[in-house]
Amino acid sequence: MSAQRDMKEKNPWHTPVTIIFSVIGVIAIVALVTVAVLQNRPLPQKYKYGIVLDAGSSHTALYIYEWPAEKDNNTGRVEQTLSCKVDGPGISSYASAPWKAGKSLTKCLEQARQKVPVKRHSETPLYLGATAGMRLLNLEDSSASTKVFQAVEEALQKFPFSFQGARILSGQEEGAFGWVTVNYLDDRLEQNLQTRGALDLGGASTQISFVSDNFDGSDSPDNAVAFRLYGNDYNLYTHSFLCYGKDQALRKTLAQQTKSGPGTILDPCFHPGYTETKNYSVLYDSPCVSDRKPQGAPATFNHTGKGNFSRCQEVVKRIFNFTECKYSQCSFNEVFQPRLQGPFGAFSAYYFVMNFLNLTDTSIPLEVVTERLSRYCATPWNQVKEQHPGVKLKYLAEYCFSGTYIVTLLTKGYNFTSENYPNIKFIKKIKGSDAGWTLGYMLNLTNMIPAEAPDSPPLPYAGYVSIVTVIALLLFVLFIFSLRPLWPRCSKHPQII
Numbered sequence: 001m002s003a004q005r006d007m008k009e010k011n012p013w014h015t016p017v018t019i020i021f022s023v024i025g026v027i028a029i030v031a032l033v034t035v036a037v038l039q040n041r042p043l044p045q046k047y048k049y050g051i052v053l054d055a056g057s058s059h060t061a062l063y064i065y066e067w068p069a070e071k072d073n074n075t076g077r078v079e080q081t082l083s084c085k086v087d088g089p090g091i092s093s094y095a096s097a098p099w100k101a102g103k104s105l106t107k108c109l110e111q112a113r114q115k116v117p118v119k120r121h122s123e124t125p126l127y128l129g130a131t132a133g134m135r136l137l138n139l140e141d142s143s144a145s146t147k148v149f150q151a152v153e154e155a156l157q158k159f160p161f162s163f164q165g166a167r168i169l170s171g172q173e174e175g176a177f178g179w180v181t182v183n184y185l186d187d188r189l190e191q192n193l194q195t196r197g198a199l200d201l202g203g204a205s206t207q208i209s210f211v212s213d214n215f216d217g218s219d220s221p222d223n224a225v226a227f228r229l230y231g232n233d234y235n236l237y238t239h240s241f242l243c244y245g246k247d248q249a250l251r252k253t254l255a256q257q258t259k260s261g262p263g264t265i266l267d268p269c270f271h272p273g274y275t276e277t278k279n280y281s282v283l284y285d286s287p288c289v290s291d292r293k294p295q296g297a298p299a300t301f302n303h304t305g306k307g308n309f310s311r312c313q314e315v316v317k318r319i320f321n322f323t324e325c326k327y328s329q330c331s332f333n334e335v336f337q338p339r340l341q342g343p344f345g346a347f348s349a350y351y352f353v354m355n356f357l358n359l360t361d362t363s364i365p366l367e368v369v370t371e372r373l374s375r376y377c378a379t380p381w382n383q384v385k386e387q388h389p390g391v392k393l394k395y396l397a398e399y400c401f402s403g404t405y406i407v408t409l410l411t412k413g414y415n416f417t418s419e420n421y422p423n424i425k426f427i428k429k430i431k432g433s434d435a436g437w438t439l440g441y442m443l444n445l446t447n448m449i450p451a452e453a454p455d456s457p458p459l460p461y462a463g464y465v466s467i468v469t470v471i472a473l474l475l476f477v478l479f480i481f482s483l484r485p486l487w488p489r490c491s492k493h494p495q496i497i
């Protein structure tokens, strides 16, 4: 018994030196781990905000974007946090009562006021960009367009945001910023990946933008936009076709068929059984068709559907001019277009229409697409209405025309073939943000995409913390071993005295 007690008392690990070392060691390890954990703990995020109003020809939409307040320049960090569809038509429709254009925006701006934290209001930039509807109004009646802008600006200035102005975007800007949005959201710019072309179909204009190896801008400077983003140079080809958005294209197609001002138009682009009395003046009330107005036409015409895809394609084709091209190659209307290259994202009305027709899957061969469209166009109007009770009648009546127009524009206009049609992806959103020009416009105006790639530390933060911790532990073990001479001697067979 007494021998055993003596052994316990003499246990060399129970000497003061080893106890002190062990305690210091444990404290050091706990401190290291605590510092690493605390340092890596996610901090409560602070956000900044930006608001863009897209004043399109058919309607206006408000988008709020947010991004972490500390890191403005990180790719893919700007996200859409709210979208609000303004009630009523586009602002260009208020030419005869401009104040109504301003008033129409207030509901969505109220929503924005609620969404953005109060302390960020005054620093949140607010932009309004108008597209083809206002371009046309400006061509038709520039003083009316000025008045609409005045009314809109007055309304926007009443809100506590930092209003940065309302203006008409050029067709090039609309195309190029759509391309920036798509590639920014896909993280293709900072990572220098192959870019995705952008196809935007609006009501009054349509845009095509892509990077092609055989395009440097020299053939057609009007179609060139040069960007330097994250240290990479991009020579973007872009073109906006005014009057080739789907609403104006429909007017042009109808006008083709009314040259002689008949009382009835038998329209292959509308379903059989569809019949409406329409006003000639409404049809020709646009600079896209006003020059075609027939002399001595009656006040109204009877618009009757015939539901025939191939005949519809024939009349749609007639709104394009394919005969002249002074460049090496053209799309249509004597507009230069380089060889199509890379993947494409098609959004806005491209998506709405193809999604309604269940044709967003581009692995469906083009022949099957046309077969399905033929069947759809031939479906009687009553049956179509029965099958889609919730869909707005104006959209519903036009999907046969719109689908035919999209296929014709892509294949005959831009020269997509069976081989490269599958390169198109019909998209609405990318990672929660709508595809469209608004995000690219804001990123550009807030200088959020740097021209040069930012320098980054050689190691990611977590890697750095792990390496420091391992090295510290190794040093600690080394230190303990360096004190070995001080260690109390410990014999395997303690002598019993």
Ligand SMILES: Nc1ncnc2c1ncn2[C@@H]1O[C@H](COP(=O)(O)OP(=O)(O)O)[C@@H](O)[C@H]1O
Pocket (backbone or CB within 6 Å): 055, 056, 057, 058, 059, 090, 131, 132, 133, 201, 202, 203, 204, 205, 206, 245, 246, 247, 348, 349, 352, 353, 395
């Ligand atoms: N659900 C939908 N189905 C079909 N078309 C739609 C739908 N929602 C919007 N659109 C169409 O999308 C187009 C949007 O164009 P818009 O952006 O207003 O014009 P622009 O870009 O030419 O100024 C319009 O032709 C509108 O009718």
Ligand SMILES: [Ca+2]
Pocket (backbone or CB within 6 Å): 056, 057, 131, 201, 202, 203, 348
């Ligand atoms: Ca648009």
